[in-house]
Amino acid sequence: MMERAEDLRLSLSLSSSLAPRTHHVAMLFHAPAEQRFLEMPLVPSAKRSEVVVAADEDRAGLRGGAGSDEEDGGCGIDGSRKKLRLSKDQSAVLEDSFREHPTLNPRQKAALAQQLGLRPRQVEVWFQNRRARTKLKQTEVDCEFLKRCCETLTEENRRLQKEVQELRALKLVSPHLYMNMSPPTTLTMCPSCVRVSNNSNSTAADRRGVTAGGAAEDGTGVVCHRPIAVRPQQSCVTRAS
DNA sequence: AAAACGGAGTACTTTACCTCA
DNA sequence: CTTGAGGTAAAGTACTCCGTT
Known part of the structure; x- marks a missing residue:
């Protein structure tokens, strides 16, 4: 299922090291890399349907240079919204760029859009959604961590209660032994x-x-x-x- | 100093599309 | 093969924050 592939792509590790990046993206930007986001290993979406991939490739072929925000609103003739699916290559470049810096300045946005043959608005939206996904994943990780903390403390509490009970019993049975233990x-x-x-x-x-x-x-x-x-x-x- | 404004970000929602039972 | 449910990603909308004028 797509969900699992996504999970792999978004899987978070607590390591702060960054995976090796492709050169073409690194060359695009001159700003220092921000490392406040966690490493997200890239795993190709293995279960993408052939139909979609083909459509993506068609589109990638059709889109030459950078579009403007005004052109091609992505709507069909009847005004219905046509859903864009990014190609694997486009996603990979965006992911690399995201690891480089989770937010874009206008120059970076325009450069990425031109490189990928997308509208700057689409790049912007992708980054917004990507930040949201990262935050969601991090929240889940935090939640798991707190749950484990809670379980540990509950267990510790249980153990201490038991110890108190044992001491009370001992004091009742043999106070002398209790005082000298x-x-x-x-x-x-x-x-x-x-x-x-x-x-x-x-x-x-x-x-x-x-x-x-x-x-x-x-x-x-x-x-x-x-x-x-x-x-x-x-x-x-x-x-x- | 305070108000108006615009840009950029986030939170939440909608919509199109995909997968699977 | 069709269908409906559920999930995901792209895009829309409303709001906040912050710097500038």
Whole structure:
């Protein structure tokens, strides 16, 4: 399906490196390459129908030089809008150019239009739509990333809840053992808790930071699951090695 | 400094065409 | 072979932002 071919063409990687470009495009523009867009490997649209390709080639043959914005509105005799399909070559050149700079100045637009035998307006529209597609893809990638973050935090939360429950049970069963046990080492220190953990006068229970309720209060009313192994520079969710 | 204006960009929509069941 | 649904890309429209006058 066309969708899958498009997906390949638009597939985003988090690499910031740029793929090698063809020379004819690089020579067209003198502005420095903008690298804020992600790499999008070019994969030829394999499933394009023969009919369309033939039509594209016909059109490419017919269109000689650059058209103007006024000429050939792309409408049929009855006023209906005729849909333009860009040829593979045209798309490839536009893609290369897009990787070079996702926005065009008027000179670049005119040069591209002339090179491809398109109207400047068509080049402009292609870039607008291309930016929209890139943004959409990036949004999907971001969404996936946040989903994974959410799953990780949910799992971490589950684990911590379980740990609290186990400690509560242990305290009920054998308080003496509980007070003398060495602290679990699965959590690192939350920076906001350093003040409390550095108190040298604190008791073992204080250092453990777990009250009868399973959590400690720092005097401000804020419940704080206190440190176990202190690492001030790391966040609460960082796992000790 | 504020208003008017134009150019360029984005968001959203429409339309034509393609693929597939 | 035909048809309808769903998807995609090209193009249209409305709006915002920003620099200039």
